[in-house]
Amino acid sequence: MRFLLAALGAVFAVSGAAAQGIEQTKGDFEDKFRQLDEVLPSPNVYRNAAGEPGHEYWQQEADYSIKVSLDEPTRRLTASQTVTYKNNSPDTLRYLWLQLDQNRFREDSIAEMTRTFSAKPQGSVNQRAAVTPQITLNALRRMQSQADNTYGYDITRVADARGNALPNTIVGTLMRIDLPRPLAPGRSTSFQIDWAYHLLETKAMGGRSGYEHFPDDAREGGNDIFLVAQWFPRMIAYSDYEGWHNKEFLGSGEFTLEFGDYDVEITVPNDHIVSSSGVLQNDRQVLTATQRSRLAESENADRPVFVVTPEEAEANESSNPTGTKTWKFEADNVRDFAWATSRKFAWDAQGFKQPGAEFETVMAMSFYPKEGGELWQKYSTTSVIHTMEVYNRFAFDYPYPTSQSVNGPVGGMEYPMITFNGPRTTLQDDGSRTYTMAEKRFLIGVVIHEIGHIYFPMVVNSDERQWTWMDEGHNSFLDSVAGYEWDPDIPWTRSLPRDLIPYMVSDQQVPIMTQSDSVLQLGPNAYGKPSAALHILRETILGREKFDFAFREYSRRWKFKRPTPSDFFRTMEEASGVDLDWFWRGWFYTTDHVDISLDRVFQMEMNTEDPDIDLSRLRSDVEGEPAKVGVVANEAEGMQTWVQRFPDIRDYYDENDVYTVTNKERNAYKTFLDGLDDWERLAFDRAVAEDAEYYALEFSNIGGLVMPIILGLEFQDGTTEKMYIPAEIWRRNPHRVSKLLVFEKGRELSQIIVDPDWETADADLENNYYPRRITPSRIEAFKFSRPFSYAGRDIMQDEKTELKTDEESSESEDGSED
Amino acid sequence: MLSRVAYLGLGIASVLLFQGPSHAHEQAIGLTELTLITPADDTACTPDTCRLEVAHRLSIHDAESTLMSVLGARADLTGDIAAQARFETYVSERFVITDAGSGEPLPLTLLGGEVERGYYWVYQEAQLETRPSDLSITQGVLMDAIPQQTNRVNIRHDGAVNTLVFSRDPGPQSFSFD
Numbered sequence: 001m002r003f004l005l006a007a008l009g010a011v012f013a014v015s016g017a018a019a020q021g022i023e024q025t026k027g028d029f030e031d032k033f034r035q036l037d038e039v040l041p042s043p044n045v046y047r048n049a050a051g052e053p054g055h056e057y058w059q060q061e062a063d064y065s066i067k068v069s070l071d072e073p074t075r076r077l078t079a080s081q082t083v084t085y086k087n088n089s090p091d092t093l094r095y096l097w098l099q100l101d102q103n104r105f106r107e108d109s110i111a112e113m114t115r116t117f118s119a120k121p122q123g124s125v126n127q128r129a130a131v132t133p134q135i136t137l138n139a140l141r142r143m144q145s146q147a148d149n150t151y152g153y154d155i156t157r158v159a160d161a162r163g164n165a166l167p168n169t170i171v172g173t174l175m176r177i178d179l180p181r182p183l184a185p186g187r188s189t190s191f192q193i194d195w196a197y198h199l200l201e202t203k204a205m206g207g208r209s210g211y212e213h214f215p216d217d218a219r220e221g222g223n224d225i226f227l228v229a230q231w232f233p234r235m236i237a238y239s240d241y242e243g244w245h246n247k248e249f250l251g252s253g254e255f256t257l258e259f260g261d262y263d264v265e266i267t268v269p270n271d272h273i274v275s276s277s278g279v280l281q282n283d284r285q286v287l288t289a290t291q292r293s294r295l296a297e298s299e300n301a302d303r304p305v306f307v308v309t310p311e312e313a314e315a316n317e318s319s320n321p322t323g324t325k326t327w328k329f330e331a332d333n334v335r336d337f338a339w340a341t342s343r344k345f346a347w348d349a350q351g352f353k354q355p356g357a358e359f360e361t362v363m364a365m366s367f368y369p370k371e372g373g374e375l376w377q378k379y380s381t382t383s384v385i386h387t388m389e390v391y392n393r394f395a396f397d398y399p400y401p402t403s404q405s406v407n408g409p410v411g412g413m414e415y416p417m418i419t420f421n422g423p424r425t426t427l428q429d430d431g432s433r434t435y436t437m438a439e440k441r442f443l444i445g446v447v448i449h450e451i452g453h454i455y456f457p458m459v460v461n462s463d464e465r466q467w468t469w470m471d472e473g474h475n476s477f478l479d480s481v482a483g484y485e486w487d488p489d490i491p492w493t494r495s496l497p498r499d500l501i502p503y504m505v506s507d508q509q510v511p512i513m514t515q516s517d518s519v520l521q522l523g524p525n526a527y528g529k530p531s532a533a534l535h536i537l538r539e540t541i542l543g544r545e546k547f548d549f550a551f552r553e554y555s556r557r558w559k560f561k562r563p564t565p566s567d568f569f570r571t572m573e574e575a576s577g578v579d580l581d582w583f584w585r586g587w588f589y590t591t592d593h594v595d596i597s598l599d600r601v602f603q604m605e606m607n608t609e610d611p612d613i614d615l616s617r618l619r620s621d622v623e624g625e626p627a628k629v630g631v632v633a634n635e636a637e638g639m640q641t642w643v644q645r646f647p648d649i650r651d652y653y654d655e656n657d658v659y660t661v662t663n664k665e666r667n668a669y670k671t672f673l674d675g676l677d678d679w680e681r682l683a684f685d686r687a688v689a690e691d692a693e694y695y696a697l698e699f700s701n702i703g704g705l706v707m708p709i710i711l712g713l714e715f716q717d718g719t720t721e722k723m724y725i726p727a728e729i730w731r732r733n734p735h736r737v738s739k740l741l742v743f744e745k746g747r748e749l750s751q752i753i754v755d756p757d758w759e760t761a762d763a764d765l766e767n768n769y770y771p772r773r774i775t776p777s778r779i780e781a782f783k784f785s786r787p788f789s790y791a792g793r794d795i796m797q798d799e800k801t802e803l804k805t806d807e808e809s810s811e812s813e814d815g816s817e818d
Numbered sequence: 819m820l821s822r823v824a825y826l827g828l829g830i831a832s833v834l835l836f837q838g839p840s841h842a843h844e845q846a847i848g849l850t851e852l853t854l855i856t857p858a859d860d861t862a863c864t865p866d867t868c869r870l871e872v873a874h875r876l877s878i879h880d881a882e883s884t885l886m887s888v889l890g891a892r893a894d895l896t897g898d899i900a901a902q903a904r905f906e907t908y909v910s911e912r913f914v915i916t917d918a919g920s921g922e923p924l925p926l927t928l929l930g931g932e933v934e935r936g937y938y939w940v941y942q943e944a945q946l947e948t949r950p951s952d953l954s955i956t957q958g959v960l961m962d963a964i965p966q967q968t969n970r971v972n973i974r975h976d977g978a979v980n981t982l983v984f985s986r987d988p989g990p991q992s993f994s995f996d
Contacts (some may be wrong), residue, residue, distance in 0.1 A: 426886075436894040438878045441936065491935030502849050502875070506972050506981035523847045523968070777853065779871040779941050782929060798897075 032706045032734045036581040039589065040566040046240040051570025052557050059562055061086040062235040062260040069267035069324070070226065070341065075211055078196040081232055082161075084260075086188045089238060093183040095176050097238075097246045101230035102197045103173040105205060106152035110172055145204040153233070157194035166191055174246050175233060193233050199226060202409035208420070212409035214344070214369075218318040225345075225369060227408040227420050229338040237463075239562060247465070256463045257335040259560055265328050268341045269321030273308055275347075275367040275406050276339035277417045278331030286325045299351035299361055304381040306348050307365075313346035314370050331416065333399075333560060335461055338415035340406045344369035348377070352385045357397035362388065368407035373425035373433040375443055380405045380421070383447035383486075390482040394548065395455045395555035403454065405447050412446040414453035421446050434797045441490050448486075449479040460555055461562045469512050470565060473530025480531060495531040497761035500524060504593035505703075505763045512588045513565065532761055533587040540759045541583065541708060541727075542576050550575035582706055582727060592704030597767035598754050604694040606687055609672055611665035619659040693743045697752070697770075699736065703763055706730040709739070712756030716748045722756070846967045848959050849875040850913070854975035854995070856949060865945035872926065872942040874909055880960055880967075881905055881938050887963035895938050902938075906931045909940045912959045918952035918992055951995055958988025 022038070024030065043049035045056040063086075068079035087093055104111045158168045158177060167178040183189050202210035209229035215222040237245045237256040245256045266274055274286075283292055291307050298305035308316075321343075331337060349365040366380035384405050388398045404418045411422035423443035425433035452475045456462070462470035480495035503509060503524040512525055538547040553575040554568055565588075573580045586592055607614055634641075643654070676684060699709060709725040729737050743749070754768035762768060766775045776784075853871045856863060878895050885893035885905055893901040906928055915924045929941040957969045961984075969984040975995055982991050 436882060437896050438882050438894075438936075442879045502851060502972055503970070505979045506970060507979060508970065508981040508983045777855075777871060778851075778873050778939070779929065779943060782932065782939075782941050797894075 028735070030734050032586065033579075033582045033728070033731045034585070036569065036584055039585075040569065041241070041564075043570075044240075047564065047567050049570065050574050051554070051567045051572075053561055056090075057561065058088040058090070058240065060088055060235070060238050060258045062258045064232070064234070064260065064262045064264070064337070066232055066262070066337075067265045067267075068232075070228075070269075072224065072269050072321075073221075075199045075224070075226075076196060077199060077228070077231065079232065080157075080192065080194045082190060082192050083235065084188055084190045085183075085235060087183045087185060089240070090185050092185065093179070093238070095178045096183075096189075096191075097236040097244045098175045098177065098233045099236050099246075100153050100155075100170065100173050100175055100233050103152040103170075105146075105200055105207070107146060109152070112146070141204045142206070145201055149198050149200070151198060151200055151205075154196045155193060155233075156196070157192065159192045161190040161192070163192075174236070195233060197231075199228070202227070208410050208413045209338070210409065217344070219320070223317055223342065223344050225340070225342040225408045227338075227340045227406065227410055229336075229413065229415055229420070232337070234336075237562075239463075241564060242466075245463070245465070256465055256562075257461075259333055259335050259461070262331045262334060262337045263329070264331075264337060264339070265326050266339060266341070267324050267326045269343070270323045270325040271316060271319040271321045271343045272325070272341045273343070273345040273347055273367065274327045274339060274341045275345070275365070275404055275418060276327065276329045277334060277337045277415055278329035279401050281328040281330055282326075286327050295349060295363075298349040299363070301350050304348040304350045304364075304366070304377075306346065308345060308347040310346045310370060310377065313344060316343050317370075319343055331400075334416035335458060336415050338418050338420075340367065340408060340418070340420070342367075342369065342408075346370070346372075346377075348381050350381050350385065352388055352398075352403070354388075354392065354397045358399060359397075359401045362398050362400070363402040364388070364404075365402065366405045366407075371424045371427075371433075372407045373435070375423065375425050375433075375435045375440060376407060379440065379444055380407075380447055383444050384451050386486055387448045387451040387479075387482055390485055391452055391455050391478055394478055394481070394551055395460070396552070396559055398454075399459055399559070400454070403451055405451065412450050414450040414458065416454060416458045419447070419450035419453070421450060428797065430800065432800075437490075441492070444486060444490075445479065445483060445492065448482045449475060452479050452482070455555070459560060460558045461560070462558075463562070463564070467513075467565055468526040469530040470563070470568065472526045473512075473534065476527040476531035477534040480535070495528060495535070497532040497536055498758050500528050500532045501593070501761055501763045503529065504591075504761060505595075509591050511591055529587070533583075536707075536760060537572075537580075537583065540710070541580075542578055546576040546578065586705040586707075590704070593763050594705045594707050594761045595701075595703030595763045595767070596707065596709060596754055596760075597700050597702050597764070598697060598752060598770045599700055599767075600698045601749075601752060601770050602696040602698075603749075604696065606691060606694065608688045609684075610669055610688075611661045615659040615661050615665070619657065691745045693745065693748055695741045695743075695749060697739045697741060699739070699754075701730060701735055701737075702767070704734075706734055707760045707762075710755045710757070710759060712753040713741075713749060714751040714753075715743075716750045717746075719747075846880065846960070846964050847877075848880075848957075848967065848969040850957060850959075850969065850971040851875070852971055852973045854950070854973070856975075863946050863949045865947055868946040868949060870915070870924065870926075870944040870946060870950075872913070872944075874913065874940040874942075874959065875937050876909075876940070876960065878933065878936055878938050880964060884908070884960045884963040896933050902931055905938065906940050909959050910942060912957070912961075912988070913942070914956040914990070915944070916954040916956075916990070917950065918954045924950075924953075949995075953993045953995075954990045955982060955993060956988050956990040957982075957984045961986065961988055 022034075041047075043054075045054040046058065048054040063084040064081055065084075066079055066081040068077055068081075070077055085096060103109055106112065155170070155175075158166045160166050160180065164180075166180070169176045169178075177191060179189060200207065200210040202208075202212060207230075209227045209231065211224045211226045213222055213224050217223040235258055237258055239245065239256075262278060264276070264278065266276065268274060280286070283295075287295070294305055294307045298307065329339075345367040346369070347365065347367050349363055352362045352364050354360055354362060364381050364384040366376060366384070368376040368380065372380070384403050388403060392398060400417050402417050406418060406420050407422070407424065408420050409422070410420040413420045421443065423435075423439050423446060425435045425439075427433055453471065456474045456478075457464055457471035460471075460474075464471055476495045480492055483490065483492040509525065512530055514525075538544060538551075542550070550572045554563075554571040557563075557571060558567065569580070569584050605617075673681065706727050708727045709729060711723040711725070713721045713723060715721075723741075725739060729739065752770045755762045766772065769775075851871075851873045853873075855869050855871060857867045861867075882893045882895050882901075885895075885901060885908070888908065889904060893905070895901055895905060909931075910926065910928045913926075915926065916922065917924060924944045924946075926942045926944045929943055931938060931940040933939075955971060957971055959969055960967045961969070966986060968986065969988075971982045971984070973980045973982065973993060980993070982989075982993060984991065
């Protein structure tokens with residue numbers, strides 16, 4: 001089986017559009033429309049040619065039962081877990097691989113040992129002073145944290161279901177358990193692990209979980225917020241296309257995980273509030289009657305309802321626990337599990353209704369300390385709900401009973417049913433909390449993005465490590481759709497075609513489909529460029545109806561399953577009915593950019609062949625030419641020509657110019673007409689009668705990426721028209737193409753603009769205009785005007801400014817800063 | 819460890835840096851468009867006909883976080899002119915172009931900046947007396963506050979675009995126009 005997988009793997013590892021085996025070595029023809037089949041992996045019984053799960057599709061299942069407790073003063077988690085692993089593959093497994101993500105922070109881990117140090121000075125202008133390497137305080141704090149604590153797992157027991165010790169080997173962040181008996185296809189096995197580890201301080205050590213300390217809270221010893229993720233030893237994915245996905249966790253790549261059911265018991269100080277994946281099973285034991293009734297009320301509310309009010313949360317900051325409480329959660333069909341706990345949390349909730357869905361009410365909830373302030377009160381839970389409203393239309397009804405947003409030290413991260421989001425308010429000197437427009441936009445955007453991730457990849461379970469773009473690209477696309485549906489006046493950025501141009505023209509980029517863990521594959525390649533491509537596919541190439549249908553079909557097919565890029569490409573084509581191989585090839589397999597140039601426009605007039613008409617046209621064409629400067633100069637000098645001096649000497653040619661029509665021409669015309677076949681005569685007569693306006697347009701493809709040619713046409717009578725020429729026009733010659741446009745008599749063009757609405761990420765606007773426009777550079781334009789933006793002043797804060805008296809005003813004019 | 823701290827004391831005192839808010843999901847990408855403008859007919863450069871135009875595009879959110887971290891000041895780039903000026907000055911200090919031959923920094927004039935949707939643009943310009951050949955470029959914008967910041971510099975000249983990528987490291991990197 002491994003052999004077959006290796007062979008498939010080899011087909012997979014094609015990183016360029018240049019297909020092995022077929023090489024065009026003559027001329028410069030490039031087939032931009034060649035079908036992608038030779039590059040995609042062969043369809044098989046697990047993933048078929050339609051892009052659906054095949055009739056023998058399988059995936060493993062891993063269920064977890066975990067009892068964990070948090071010791072707050074030492075920030076240490078101690079737990080005991082049972083894993084039940086079901087082998088649905090056709091292979092017999094002799095060992096199992098688990099991932100121990102916390103081991104990344106051990107002093108001797110590959111991640112820690114290979115951290116680089118930048119000895120260069122941080123951007124100092126003064127070159128002379130910058131000879132000594134400098135260490136940031138940030139790096140110092142991290143080193144000290146590493147020195148003060150022992151990070152990584154303490155694993156105290158690995159045993160089978162009966163309690164017998166199991167042989168296991170730890171390899172960095174991986175653990176291999178050797179099974180006493182090989183696990184046959186269709187069979188399950190269970191084992192237990194007891195473990196403990198120290199939560200790390202997220203701001204010091206980095207990472208996506210840990211604690212944040214608040215030393216200034218009104219409590220001796222301050223308070224912490226704990227975000228707990230990547231916290232338990234969990235099964236590594238075993239798939240049909242890669243076998244075990246066991247690669248050392250270095251910190252920046254994300255995860256591939258299996259679906260399963262979880263039941264988790266979390267023991268924390270009894271004055272904490274816990275937010276977690278899953279549904280709380282024992283609310284009577286951990287919530288007060290007031291909290292329970294508020295929660296019930298929120299199910300049918302149309303605005304968030306506080307379960308723990310901000311005032312209660314702030315008062316609770318000075319509390320000291322008198323014992324512990326155990327919160328019990330169950331989560332079904334999830335690929336991961338995360339939770340958060342703190343005594344600082346305020347908690348609001350609102351039920352989101354999905355009539356007809358598996359979960360008709362989804363509890364949207366937010367947990368945040370006072371530092372989240374009004375920003376969170378106003379926008380967190382409602383953003384969660386907005387996300388579900390939008391994504392439900394594009395993918396499927398939200399498939400879990402709850403959807404949560406938690407504030408803590410992590411800027412933005414997603415787990416099934418729970419997300420961690422960082423934006424906060426700023427504390428002003430007068431004790432109030434304010435925020436800028438950028439912070440507001442960031443909070444709404446990050447909540448939408450993280451909740452969106454619950455759909456992609458938490459449920460449409462693509463491989464985040466190998467194809468980061470499959471979840472980040474899809475999610476960036478959808479989060480920008482949701483953002484524009486929230487408020488198109490808020491300036492969202494990064495996901496639209498026009499934002500990607502500087503990246504796409506640069507010569508330091510790799511194709512999106514480059515398969516690697518390389519650190520360079522970030523940002524624009526995984527988030528922005530795929531998102532721009534999907535916008536173009538939706539708004540310009542397929543149109544919303546075809547795109548939305550195909551995208552929903554893709555989401556439905558791979559809900560709770562593991563898709564690969566070829567499954568997405570194949571599904572979109574098959575469900576939309578449009579050949580998109582040229583599009584995938586150009587956008588995902590190459591580093592070409594879009595730059596279509598309108599080089600020349602010829603205006604033409606139909607010859608009638610009738611000499612009485614044609615010759616007189618020629619005469620007026622010549623008369624329309626500018627007068628010869630020498631002749632004009634002569635007339636100005638008052639010079640008299642020979643014909644003016646001897647007007648009496650005249651002949652035939654003085655009366656008849658070269659455009660004179662004689663019967664010889666008329667006879668030739670009649671011969672021509674008689675020589676036409678009937679159908680030719682019909683076509684000819686009609687064309688002459690219509691006397692249409694003919695324009696021949698010549699385009700060249702400078703950027704390489706073939707795209708449809710969208711024309712904005714302006715006519716001399718003031719009317720406009722938009723014309724869409726499908727990309728297939730480039731199929732015979734991907735470099736140059738000509739197109740004939742015909743308009744009815746009288747409709748003459750005054751201007752043609754290629755891609756007038758900036759839909760195609762065309763990198764050079766100057767060659768899109770015919771006649772050419774003078775296009776100032778950005779800097780030239782700036783120098784001529786100095787715009788001031790009124791948008792988003794922090795008016796909340798500025799309002800508190802005291803009006804200056806005359807004295808104060810003249811004082812500050814003397815140079816002291818305001 | 820302690821002695822090393824002491825030895826670097828001078829360096830650290832001048833570089834007071836704190837970790838800004840966590841940016842686990844920010845792209846942390848900066849873009850600089852550097853365009854060399856020369857006479858179309860290939861004649862020699864004069865300060866009137868030859869110049870370098872520099873346009874930096876940074877995300878407003880990252881820029882505000884950096885200002886708060888590095889300058890200890892609350893920053894509202896979309897509305898506060900003083901914050902804009904501070905940020906523009908900061909950018910001009912972190913971006914340095916040196917002539918590799920002479921070692922002299924190019925005289926970049928800070929023109930100002932503007933908000934465009936979610937980006938803040940900062941503009942600079944240098945008049946050139948001769949056509950440059952070898953440059954050394956440092957681009958450390960936002961790196962003091964955002965450790966994972968990557969800055970891309972697109973150099974446009976003679977119809978081509980060449981890109982330098984500064985990934986977590988301000989450089990300098992060299993570039994040759996030939």
